[in-house]
Amino acid sequence: xxxxxxxxxxxxxxxxxxxxxxxxxxxxxxxxxxxxxxxxxxxxxxxxxxxxxxxxxxxxxxxxxxxxxxxxxxxxxxxxxxxxxxxxxxxxxxxxxxxxxxxxxxxxxxxxxxxxxxxxxxxxxxxxxxxxxxxxxxxxxxxxxxxxxxxxxxxxxxxxxxxxxxxxxxxxxxxxxxxxxxxxxxxxxxxxxxxxxxxxxxxxxxxxxxxxxxxxxxxxxxxxxxxxxxxxxxxxxxxxxxxxxxxxxxxxxxxxxxxxxxxxxxxxxxxxxxxxxxxxxxxxxxxxxxxxxxxxxxxxxxxxxxxxxxxxxxxxxxxxxxxxxxxxxxxxxxxxxxxxxxxxxxxxxxxxxxxxxxxxxxxxxxxxxxxxxxxxxxxxxxxxxxxxxxxxxxxxxxxxxxxxxxxxxxxxxxxxxxxxxxxxxxxxxxxxxxxxxxxxxxxxxxxxxxxxxxxxxxxxxxxxxxxxxxxxxxxxxxxxxxxxxxxxxxxxxxxxxxxxxxxxxxxxxxxxxxxxxxxxxxxxxxxxxxxxxxxxxxxxxxxxxxxxxxxxxxxxxxxxxxxxxxxxxxxxxxxxx
Amino acid sequence: xxxxxxxxxxxxxxxxxxxxxxxxxxxxxxxxxxxxxxxxxxxxxxxxxxxxxxxxxxxxxxxxxxxxxxxxxxxxxxxxxxxxxxx
Numbered sequence: 001x002x003x004x005x006x007x008x009x010x011x012x013x014x015x016x017x018x019x020x021x022x023x024x025x026x027x028x029x030x031x032x033x034x035x036x037x038x039x040x041x042x043x044x045x046x047x048x049x050x051x052x053x054x055x056x057x058x059x060x061x062x063x064x065x066x067x068x069x070x071x072x073x074x075x076x077x078x079x080x081x082x083x084x085x086x087x088x089x090x091x092x093x094x095x096x097x098x099x100x101x102x103x104x105x106x107x108x109x110x111x112x113x114x115x116x117x118x119x120x121x122x123x124x125x126x127x128x129x130x131x132x133x134x135x136x137x138x139x140x141x142x143x144x145x146x147x148x149x150x151x152x153x154x155x156x157x158x159x160x161x162x163x164x165x166x167x168x169x170x171x172x173x174x175x176x177x178x179x180x181x182x183x184x185x186x187x188x189x190x191x192x193x194x195x196x197x198x199x200x201x202x203x204x205x206x207x208x209x210x211x212x213x214x215x216x217x218x219x220x221x222x223x224x225x226x227x228x229x230x231x232x233x234x235x236x237x238x239x240x241x242x243x244x245x246x247x248x249x250x251x252x253x254x255x256x257x258x259x260x261x262x263x264x265x266x267x268x269x270x271x272x273x274x275x276x277x278x279x280x281x282x283x284x285x286x287x288x289x290x291x292x293x294x295x296x297x298x299x300x301x302x303x304x305x306x307x308x309x310x311x312x313x314x315x316x317x318x319x320x321x322x323x324x325x326x327x328x329x330x331x332x333x334x335x336x337x338x339x340x341x342x343x344x345x346x347x348x349x350x351x352x353x354x355x356x357x358x359x360x361x362x363x364x365x366x367x368x369x370x371x372x373x374x375x376x377x378x379x380x381x382x383x384x385x386x387x388x389x390x391x392x393x394x395x396x397x398x399x400x401x402x403x404x405x406x407x408x409x410x411x412x413x414x415x416x417x418x419x420x421x422x423x424x425x426x427x428x429x430x431x432x433x434x435x436x437x438x439x440x441x442x443x444x445x446x447x448x449x450x451x452x453x454x455x456x457x458x459x460x461x462x463x464x465x466x467x468x469x470x471x472x473x474x475x476x477x478x479x480x481x482x483x484x485x486x487x488x489x490x491x492x493x494x495x496x497x498x499x500x501x502x503x504x505x506x507x508x509x510x511x512x513x514x515x516x517x518x519x520x521x522x523x524x525x526x527x528x529x530x531x532x533x534x535x536x537x538x539x540x541x542x543x544x545x546x547x548x549x550x551x552x553x554x555x556x557x558x559x560x561x562x563x564x565x566x567x568x569x570x571x572x573x574x575x576x577x
Numbered sequence: 578x579x580x581x582x583x584x585x586x587x588x589x590x591x592x593x594x595x596x597x598x599x600x601x602x603x604x605x606x607x608x609x610x611x612x613x614x615x616x617x618x619x620x621x622x623x624x625x626x627x628x629x630x631x632x633x634x635x636x637x638x639x640x641x642x643x644x645x646x647x648x649x650x651x652x653x654x655x656x657x658x659x660x661x662x663x664x
Contacts, residue, residue: 003619
């Protein structure tokens with residue numbers, strides 16, 4: 001982004017009247033154009049928000065960390081440059097260089113690094129923090145020639161890496177990837193000596209722009225995709241199974257098809273991280289079953305479900321997979337080597353991301369793997385991520401792919417040996433709860449989303465409560481599958497209620513309300529309902545209880561929940577056959 | 578207004594969005610309340626970026642009005658073109 005472009009974006013951001021999003025940038029430099037770029041990038045990411053960037057004081061890095069900790073901001077950025085660890089490492093504060101100076105700088109830097117770590121750990125308790133490690137060239141203080149790293153330089157770099165390593169353990173802290181920055185901002189094009197001397201801003205514009213863009217992406221990481229559907233021939237492996245046979249397909253160095261193994265490695269990793277994997281392939285089912293028995297397959301066949309193999313249109317296979325997963329097309333990626341197949345699927349599912357597998361182009365496959373990593377990347381892995389795929393498989397293999405015939409559902413539910421547990425602990429806040437709130441659409445009371453900071457602020461109210469619901473049955477655990485957030489004043493208000501689609505059809509939603517009545521000893525609950533484009537399943541449940549379509553801010557009584565309405569009875573009778 | 582003047586006016590508008598086209602032509606610290614040191618640094622950087630030039634470290638002091646900056650750019654352009662054809 002050019003500075004002129006950023007300034008023009010700011011002009012439109014200033015005119016916004018919506019909610020504001022504030023970010024505190026803690027650094028020792030003059031934030032100047034970095035602040036401008038950051039505000040513009042955030043303005044693009046939050047298209048309806050006013051954007052406020054607070055910067056603290058020039059040259060007072062540690063003081064700015066204190067200010068960050070006390071700031072009322074939605075997020076914080078800590079940007080360390082070498083001069084922030086000791087001013088003698090900068091251009092504007094000079095001191096005689098000598099081996100003794102290096103020792104002294106290292107001691108000084110250690111103390112400051114400890115303070116940085118401590119302040120980040122403190123601040124991340126109430127707001128998300130992004131950390132940027134030094135991006136500028138190390139100054140030529142040591143006596144060694146340029147091609148050699150001095151022990152002084154290595155020790156200082158170790159120091160900042162150690163800080164990063166410690167704070168990255170916190171779920172609320174995200175450390176900027178130096179590798180990613182290197183790929184978009186060449187090292188030699190970063191330092192602007194003239195600007196540093198003139199205004200205390202040490203970055204060339206292109207570097208400031210790249211840095212701001214990456215910071216903004218860490219502040220609001222894109223919603224990761226949930227599922228990947230892969231083709232088989234010339235995608236998961238090299239070769240056409242129907243022609244080459246089970247032992248003619250390959251994914252190894254000997255057959256110059258190693259990058260298919262690399263792709264399988266990624267799929268295997270994605271599966272372990274909770275991404276749903278499926279196969280859609282025009283192939284002979286019996287052959288695929290045999291191929292999946294090959295011991296050298298890197299991707300475990302157990303991690304792929306469903307496997308849609310046949311000769312019908314691929315779009316129909318994709319439709320069935322989406323139905324089985326119960327996820328929308330915009331959360332899913334299809335990888336296939338055939339442009340025609342991709343186009344056919346795209347026509348039927350325009351929101352699906354269709355990517356062509358560049359078979360026989362190793363470099364392009366490597367790039368594809370990087371792209372897929374980004375599409376499915378998430379800052380934190382939860383326990384639920386690890387069990388998602390299995391729970392979907394169990395649900396469909398035990399109840400049939402259509403969720404089971406309703407007439408058989410009640411007896412099916414009774415045989416589940418279900419265990420539901422409720423947790424009302426709101427300190428420390430479980431990151432899974434916010435994740436669920438922000439990604440659930442179908443069983444969602446009103447579609448309300450929260451930033452990490454606004455979620456934390458919500459629970460600072462002593463009247464607030466958080467209920468997280470975990471579930472397991474004889475087929476295994478589903479993990480935390482529902483979240484209710486509300487306030488208990490004169491009555492009980494529910495502001496947020498979401499439930500994972502994996503938990504549908506188990507009457508967990510009824511148990512949630514029963515638990516609230518029991519826990520708080522109340523007779524009525526007011527729910528802040530709002531119809532959205534996608535919360536039909538929740539509306540259907542509410543109709544079942546109320547006997548009518550829910551209105552905004554409606555009330556449910558204990559009695560209504562206990563005695564299903566006439567409409568509900570009709571619904572039950574109809575669905576029970 | 579020629580192309581160079583338009584581009585310079587765009588730079589001014591980005592830094593001083595409150596100014597009209599007419600006010601930009603007469604802009605100087607005396608006529609623009611928000612003309613402070615940060616604005617000057619931003620203005621210089623935007624002009625460097627827009628015109629692909631590097632302003633000498635001693636020159637910023639000369640950047641005290643739209644008209645003087647325009648003269649600077651015109652002079653820089655003349656210098657970059659060198660002496661004209663002689664025959």
